[in-house]
Amino acid sequence: MINKFLGFEPDKDRLPSATAKIGDDIDLSSHKYQKIWLGPNHPGVTGNMAIELWVQGNTVVKAKTHVGYLHRGFEKLIERRLFVQGFPTSIRMCVAEPDTNEYLIATCTEQLSGYDKAVPEMAKWLRMLSLEMARLQGLLRGVPGQGGTFALGLGVQWGVYLRDLILDRFEELTGARVYHMYIIPGGVRGLLPDGFKERMEDNLRDIDDFIIRIRKLMFHNSVFKKRAKGLAIITPEMVDKYGIVGTNARGCGVKRDVRKDDPYLHYDKLDFDPPTGTEGDIYTRTWVRWQELIQTVDLIRQIMAKMPEKGDIKAQMPNVLHWKIPKGETYVRLESGRGEYGMYYVTDGTEKPRRVNLRGPSYTHAIALLEDLLVGADIADVHAIMVSLQTCPPEIER
Amino acid sequence: MKELINTLSEAFEVTDVVSPRPALTFVTTPKELAISLVTHLRDYEGFSHFVMMSCVDWIEDGKFQLLYLLHNPETKTDLGVKTFIDRENAEMTSAHHLWKQVWTYQRELKEAFGIDFPGSPRVDENFVVEGWTEMPHMRRDFDTKEYSENTYFPRPGRETNDPATYMRKKLYPNEPITAKKQDNDK
Numbered sequence: 001m002i003n004k005f006l007g008f009e010p011d012k013d014r015l016p017s018a019t020a021k022i023g024d025d026i027d028l029s030s031h032k033y034q035k036i037w038l039g040p041n042h043p044g045v046t047g048n049m050a051i052e053l054w055v056q057g058n059t060v061v062k063a064k065t066h067v068g069y070l071h072r073g074f075e076k077l078i079e080r081r082l083f084v085q086g087f088p089t090s091i092r093m094c095v096a097e098p099d100t101n102e103y104l105i106a107t108c109t110e111q112l113s114g115y116d117k118a119v120p121e122m123a124k125w126l127r128m129l130s131l132e133m134a135r136l137q138g139l140l141r142g143v144p145g146q147g148g149t150f151a152l153g154l155g156v157q158w159g160v161y162l163r164d165l166i167l168d169r170f171e172e173l174t175g176a177r178v179y180h181m182y183i184i185p186g187g188v189r190g191l192l193p194d195g196f197k198e199r200m201e202d203n204l205r206d207i208d209d210f211i212i213r214i215r216k217l218m219f220h221n222s223v224f225k226k227r228a229k230g231l232a233i234i235t236p237e238m239v240d241k242y243g244i245v246g247t248n249a250r251g252c253g254v255k256r257d258v259r260k261d262d263p264y265l266h267y268d269k270l271d272f273d274p275p276t277g278t279e280g281d282i283y284t285r286t287w288v289r290w291q292e293l294i295q296t297v298d299l300i301r302q303i304m305a306k307m308p309e310k311g312d313i314k315a316q317m318p319n320v321l322h323w324k325i326p327k328g329e330t331y332v333r334l335e336s337g338r339g340e341y342g343m344y345y346v347t348d349g350t351e352k353p354r355r356v357n358l359r360g361p362s363y364t365h366a367i368a369l370l371e372d373l374l375v376g377a378d379i380a381d382v383h384a385i386m387v388s389l390q391t392c393p394p395e396i397e398r
Numbered sequence: 399m400k401e402l403i404n405t406l407s408e409a410f411e412v413t414d415v416v417s418p419r420p421a422l423t424f425v426t427t428p429k430e431l432a433i434s435l436v437t438h439l440r441d442y443e444g445f446s447h448f449v450m451m452s453c454v455d456w457i458e459d460g461k462f463q464l465l466y467l468l469h470n471p472e473t474k475t476d477l478g479v480k481t482f483i484d485r486e487n488a489e490m491t492s493a494h495h496l497w498k499q500v501w502t503y504q505r506e507l508k509e510a511f512g513i514d515f516p517g518s519p520r521v522d523e524n525f526v527v528e529g530w531t532e533m534p535h536m537r538r539d540f541d542t543k544e545y546s547e548n549t550y551f552p553r554p555g556r557e558t559n560d561p562a563t564y565m566r567k568k569l570y571p572n573e574p575i576t577a578k579k580q581d582n583d584k
Contacts, residue, residue: 076540331467
């Protein structure tokens, strides 16, 4: 049966204006607007976050992000604990890539205590390997996940299966699947198990195959193209104005990547060029992430090929139960899968930190940026826009 | 960076210059000049990327330390502008007009530390703790343990260990626990 509404485009000029000012001038009693909540338990919404929407018909005229559903006071808890006790707490500040927190808190404590130069070479390569593996498992969920917001569920199932294989490698390397506690002050907890590289190579070959299949599934799909192209555009002018980082910035041509701009560990010894786009819409951002998936697989292969076979993995450190760090402060950053991820760390000469403050990319992307990008969007696209910014609520409310 | 600091020192009374790394420097400026300095750095010195805004509670000095951390994408350097404000009736000039995300930080600082930023959008709205009636939760004098003991009921059948003492017993079972160490654990 032919759908008589196929190709129907409403004449929006006949509707009341959808460009109401962002403020308190939206009068719900006028019956021109309606208020609805998306989340905190909406399946399309990343994690436990809610968006309060004011809509006119299907068009969003105002949006407010609400966080706090996951607040566990991590920063406060870390301030009340010994330096080493901060580790199991810190990794929970971002579930998507917990290893980034391990690296930040380890590097902050090493820099402030003067042990940063003592970290062995082998440990730096292993740290880099675990960070890239974390990026890979995040992308395996994130790239097809964008398709999932437009009802392409199949890619998500492929991605989650392959992510589980990477979690298997994490389990081999660290003993844990999600929260690894592998990067510790002074180095890492263990060497690669026997046969690890071969098993990882097997997984990477499966992922190579997935990369081709997901390209056909998503980027050759007319529904995905039609809905993602031209949606939620980020322009280069917006990047500094909103503090946009990572693939959200690179998607509109602003090439910023901490691994290149301020190389840490041994990233300067790897051959890679961060992919960029030009359009800045959801389609381009997803395309950039798809290319980053290829690059991450390549980086893992490069790391495994270039890392030494043997070596110390941990520097001689003070007894962590009696460890006092001199008064000081630092800021350490890295390039997570979602962009610049940093930590401001202040010590006061005691056995506990004075202040720990995480700078997660979602703090900007999911509040100031998301609220502005949603204005004028269709209700059906709200969760797609949110996912396209790679929001991670735990890093907002720490 | 040294040249920049020399330039800023005269105009903005910059003091306490500390560089933990060559590409990262922290400076301190009086409260009245902080927003002017941040604006100058953004408009004339290329520090266009606002990294974060943070606060440290120096309760023993009766001061809050505010930090505006900026990044220059051209020179790949970071500059942290610090300023100290009184803990009592803490108030600071808003910087929400400089970058779009600043109001979010100020809203959080109002809730978490009780610092007011008059004129900042939605500064009085709840951020992460809805309906909070206690003192701002990130202040040093807010005791999380005491709060949870007073607020939540104990769960029968569950043993609670002090994390530091528990780890010490587990890792060094033969090492006696002195009174001093127990004090440190608290």
